[in-house]
Amino acid sequence: MRDAQASARGRAPSASFWLATFLAVAALLAAARLELFATLHALGNVEGELLARFAAAAFTPALEYESSVPAGTMPLYWKVLEGLRATLGFALAGLSLALLFGLPLGVLCARSTWRSEARGAFSTAARALWFASRALAVGLRSVHELLWAALFLAALGASPLAAAVALALPYAGTLAKVFSELLDEADERAVRALEHGGAARWQSFVAARLPGALPDLTVYAFYRFECALRSAAVLGFFGVPTLGLYIAQAFENQHLRELWTYLYALLLLVLAAERWSGALRRRLSA
Amino acid sequence: MNGSAPHFELRELAVSYGAREVLRVPQLALERGSLAAIVGPSGAGKTTLLRVLGLALRPSAGELRLDGRAVPALRGRALRAQRAALGFVHQELALVPGTSVLHNVLCGRLGRSTALGALRTLLYPSRAERSRAHALLERLGIAELLYRDVEQLSGGERQRVAIARALAQEPEALLVDEPIASVDPARGRAVLELLLELARERGLTLVASLHHVELARELFPRVIGLRAGSLALDGPSELLDARAQRELFALAPGAGHA
Numbered sequence: 001m002r003d004a005q006a007s008a009r010g011r012a013p014s015a016s017f018w019l020a021t022f023l024a025v026a027a028l029l030a031a032a033r034l035e036l037f038a039t040l041h042a043l044g045n046v047e048g049e050l051l052a053r054f055a056a057a058a059f060t061p062a063l064e065y066e067s068s069v070p071a072g073t074m075p076l077y078w079k080v081l082e083g084l085r086a087t088l089g090f091a092l093a094g095l096s097l098a099l100l101f102g103l104p105l106g107v108l109c110a111r112s113t114w115r116s117e118a119r120g121a122f123s124t125a126a127r128a129l130w131f132a133s134r135a136l137a138v139g140l141r142s143v144h145e146l147l148w149a150a151l152f153l154a155a156l157g158a159s160p161l162a163a164a165v166a167l168a169l170p171y172a173g174t175l176a177k178v179f180s181e182l183l184d185e186a187d188e189r190a191v192r193a194l195e196h197g198g199a200a201r202w203q204s205f206v207a208a209r210l211p212g213a214l215p216d217l218t219v220y221a222f223y224r225f226e227c228a229l230r231s232a233a234v235l236g237f238f239g240v241p242t243l244g245l246y247i248a249q250a251f252e253n254q255h256l257r258e259l260w261t262y263l264y265a266l267l268l269l270v271l272a273a274e275r276w277s278g279a280l281r282r283r284l285s286a
Numbered sequence: 287m288n289g290s291a292p293h294f295e296l297r298e299l300a301v302s303y304g305a306r307e308v309l310r311v312p313q314l315a316l317e318r319g320s321l322a323a324i325v326g327p328s329g330a331g332k333t334t335l336l337r338v339l340g341l342a343l344r345p346s347a348g349e350l351r352l353d354g355r356a357v358p359a360l361r362g363r364a365l366r367a368q369r370a371a372l373g374f375v376h377q378e379l380a381l382v383p384g385t386s387v388l389h390n391v392l393c394g395r396l397g398r399s400t401a402l403g404a405l406r407t408l409l410y411p412s413r414a415e416r417s418r419a420h421a422l423l424e425r426l427g428i429a430e431l432l433y434r435d436v437e438q439l440s441g442g443e444r445q446r447v448a449i450a451r452a453l454a455q456e457p458e459a460l461l462v463d464e465p466i467a468s469v470d471p472a473r474g475r476a477v478l479e480l481l482l483e484l485a486r487e488r489g490l491t492l493v494a495s496l497h498h499v500e501l502a503r504e505l506f507p508r509v510i511g512l513r514a515g516s517l518a519l520d521g522p523s524e525l526l527d528a529r530a531q532r533e534l535f536a537l538a539p540g541a542g543h544a
Contacts, residue, residue, distance in 0.1 A: 193376055194382075196341070197374065197396065198366045200366060203405075207382065
């Protein structure tokens with residue numbers, strides 16, 4: 001089980017894969033917003049021209065606004081930094097909420113939490129609670145964060161809290177699943193030995209079950225942080241002021257060189273996060 | 287505490303898994319401070335008997351009395367207190383992987399402290415608790431390993447950590463399952479001598495299961511022989527002469543050669 005998970009983590013899509021996906025989604029969303037396909041159809045063969053301009057802009061990202069802006073507008077580099085800060089902030093807020101809710105849920109989803117030592121099996125009440133916890137976790141993670149975002153932002157407006165909660169819900173469901181599996185994989189002999197030495201169940205949980213799960217859980221939480229960065233950026237397309245919002249606006253205004261500036265900023269952010277979590281992973285698994 | 291009653295007493299004890307009976311002991315008594323080895327071929331029920339004595343396994347029939355008191359009635363807090371008084375050293379050692387030697391030794395204190403006190407002990411051991419753990423490891427000759435990860439230790443070192451954890455419970459008895467199975471043969475005798483010394487200096491009742499009959503006979507004052515789940519022999523170790531050994535290890539009646 002542990003091996004399977006480790007290799008699953010090893011095969012986790014790379015930053016470039018995610019960037020490509022992100023670009024594709026961004027382009028599609030922007031295209032839909034601009035009714036681009038209908039326009040292109042009307043204009044005939046403009047499609048090739050736009051793609052060529054988009055590709056060319058990649059080599060000349062904007063260092064200043066492409067069109068004149070009202071006096072007092074913050075400079076472009078400041079806007080990029082602001083977008084990065086907001087993206088980082090939403091990712092951190094979302095992941096913190098997800099941990100706060102997902103870790104207790106993970107304990108409730110673990111088989112080992114409910115199994116009684118005396119009977120070696122579940123009581124009916126325990127089975128019901130276990131099932132309810134797992135159903136909740138499945139429900140949370142089966143809806144993608146963008147759908148949660150569409151729901152919450154429609155209901156509550158583009159409030160920062162709504163965006164963070166939209167991010168946190170599916171992440172909590174996934175964290176709960178992974179955490180419960182890590183807890184169930186703990187060395188049962190050590191847990192039993194402590195209980196046979198007089199430890200209460202919650203004591204053996206803290207002393208023997210948790211220490212086995214924590215390093216892997218930390219590594220996984222860092223991986224989810226990378227995911228949260230990308231998700232936070234995409235939330236910009238719903239009006240949340242992250243890099244995604246600036247990307248959508250730049251596309252709408254056909255400021256393709258500005259668009260690339262934002263994309264490169266996002267790429268750097270994700271790469272930095274990946275470096276950081278990679279270093280931590282190596283230290284924990286050493 | 288009843289001074290005259292034996293420390294451990296079994297009456298008409300039987301352990302079954304489903305319909306299969308794996309252990310039957312009509313009567314067995316161990317006084318406080320007795321030093322006994324359980325011997326017999328593998329599968330004879332040595333570990334099962336130890337687990338019953340250590341309150342890790344409930345007998346299917348009959349009863350276990352500790353200091354004259356029947357224990358099947360024990361539950362919850364009372365069961366935990368009684369278990370804390372019995373130090374068990376498992377054959378597979380059962381240390382907490384990925385944690386320090388200190389953490390493992392402190393785990394032995396869990397049954398002896400209040401709920402929150404135990405948590406504090408594990409997260410922020412006090413100077414006194416650390417020095418007690420250190421003293422215990424010093425007695426076992428591995429004081430320098432206090433902060434090492436248990437996964438970096440040799441088999442013999444890990445075994446000493448498991449013994450230290452059991453002693454940290456401040457037990458009245460030490461129950462040890464196959465102590466020489468996890469160390470090389472040359473060290474086996476030294477481990478047994480150490481266990482006997484520890485039991486004598488602390489006045490503990492010591493019961494160890496051993497597949498090595500010669501060492502049991504030489505080092506332990508008392509032997510308990512099991513054969514195919516029944517009590518075949520119980521008394522001073524002189525009883526375990528060549529003939530008794532042959533009988534103990536002879537093939538069970540009806541079993542043919544493979």
